[in-house]
Each structure stands twice: as structure tokens, then as C-alpha cells.
Amino acid sequence: MAVVRSKICGITRVEDALAAVAAGADAIGLVFYAKSPRAVSVAQAQQIIAALPPFVTTVGLFVDIARVELQQLLADVPLDLLQFHGDESLEQCEGYGRPYIKALRVKPGDDLLALMAEFPSASGILLDTYVEGVPGGTGLAFDWSLVPQDLPKPVILAGGLTPENVAAAIAAVKPYAVDVSGGVEVSKGIKDADKVRAFIREVRGG
Numbered sequence: 001m002a003v004v005r006s007k008i009c010g011i012t013r014v015e016d017a018l019a020a021v022a023a024g025a026d027a028i029g030l031v032f033y034a035k036s037p038r039a040v041s042v043a044q045a046q047q048i049i050a051a052l053p054p055f056v057t058t059v060g061l062f063v064d065i066a067r068v069e070l071q072q073l074l075a076d077v078p079l080d081l082l083q084f085h086g087d088e089s090l091e092q093c094e095g096y097g098r099p100y101i102k103a104l105r106v107k108p109g110d111d112l113l114a115l116m117a118e119f120p121s122a123s124g125i126l127l128d129t130y131v132e133g134v135p136g137g138t139g140l141a142f143d144w145s146l147v148p149q150d151l152p153k154p155v156i157l158a159g160g161l162t163p164e165n166v167a168a169a170i171a172a173v174k175p176y177a178v179d180v181s182g183g184v185e186v187s188k189g190i191k192d193a194d195k196v197r198a199f200i201r202e203v204r205g206g
């Protein structure tokens with residue numbers, strides 16, 4: 001059985017980052033989107049990243065952020081990977097010379113192969129649920145049968161995943177990794193260590 005990696009997104013506290021890593025998370029996500037209830041400041045992000053042990057990927061999540069703002073942020077915060085979660089173009093995603101993943105918000109009728117082909121330089125494609133007017137973190141799952149098998153890039157499956165449904169999601173999509181936020185929270189931005197452990201246990205086969 002292939003190893004499936006886990007990213008715990010929307011981390012706002014050092015203790016939640018450390019609990020996620022202790023549970024076996026491969027990556028943590030920090031939301032730099034002011035309208036999100038999970039948004040972190042530069043100082044918060046620096047504190048969280050400084051507390052991490054080696055070999056944990058730090059992912060910064062952005063929604064149509066202004067170029068100057070992201071350039072400044074990258075000078076201040078040591079992020080390993082950029083996650084573009086808005087309507088960014090290929091040129092915008094490539095414009096920082098950093099590895100990135102592009103989020104696509106899935107809805108019936110989408111040609112996911114064609115949408116993925118628009119981002120040939122992405123390290124991976126994150127598939128999240130389409131909800132009109134909401135860029136992400138909806139806590140809602142999409143119909144996993146919409147994802148074609150054997151996609152040409154690593155797929156990170158997101159959207160409404162929980163300890164209860166993640167095994168079924170992995171069986172359906174066979175992603176490279178899974179990404180969760182709301183499904184392991186007690187409240188927005190505050191993670192539940194028991195749920196994080198249960199989630200990663202399920203990702204690893206129960």
C-alpha cells in the first residue's frame with residue numbers, strides 16, 4: 001500500500017503544530033489570508049516555525065495576495081512551499097521562484113486534467129471543494145468520484161476530510177497526500193490533538 005502523507009492546515013498555535021508533528025504530520029499549513037478565521041500574523045508564523053523539529057514541511061497558504069505583500073512575507077517567514085488557493089495565474093504562481101502547489105476547487109463538470117495542465121510547474125495539485133464565494137476551508141467534501149485515476153501530478157486531497165471519512169477518501173482517490181483543517185478542530189483555528197491523532201492513524205491504515 002502506498003504511503004499517503006498528511007498536512008494539517010490552519011495551524012495558529014505552537015502547541016497545535018507540535019501535536020500535529022508528534023502525531024506524524026508531514027506538513028503544517030499557515031493561512032495568510034486576512035479574511036480567514038485561521039489567519040496568522042507574520043510574528044505568529046515565525047514563532048510556530050521556529051518551534052518545529054527538522055523534516056516538517058511548512059506551507060504558506062495565500063488567496064490572491066498582492067505581489068509586494070508576498071515578497072515581503074517570504075523575506076520574513078521561512079516557508080518551504082507556497083499554496084495558492086485563489087484565482088492565481090500560472091505566471092503569478094511561478095513569480096516567486098519557489099516550489100508551489102495550486103488549489104483547484106472541484107465541482108461537477110470540471111475537466112480536472114485540463115485544469116491541472118494549466119499549472120505544469122506545480123509540485124502538486126490540491127483538490128478542494130467548490131463553494132461559490134468561499135475560497136477554502138469550507139469543511140465540505142466534494143464527490144470524490146469526479147477525480148480521474150492516474151492524474152499526472154501528485155494530488156493532495158482536501159475538503160471536509162475527517163478521521164471518519166479519510167480512509168474512504170483515500171480508497172476512492174488514491175492521493176499523494178491528504179489535507180485537513182476543520183475536521184480536526186475544536187473551533188476554527190484551534191486543533192483537537194485527539195482528532196489529529198485519529199486522523200493520521202486512519203491515513204496510515206487504522
Ligand SMILES: O=C(O)c1ccccc1NCC(=O)[C@H](O)[C@H](O)COP(=O)(O)O
Nearest residue numbers: 009036136137139158159160180181182
Ligand atoms: O482555512 C481557511 O479559512 C481558508 C480560507 C481561505 C482559503 C483556504 C482556506 N483553507 C484551506 C485549507 O485549510 C485546506 O487546504 C482545505 O481547504 C481543507 O479545509 P477543510 O475542508 O476545513 O478541511
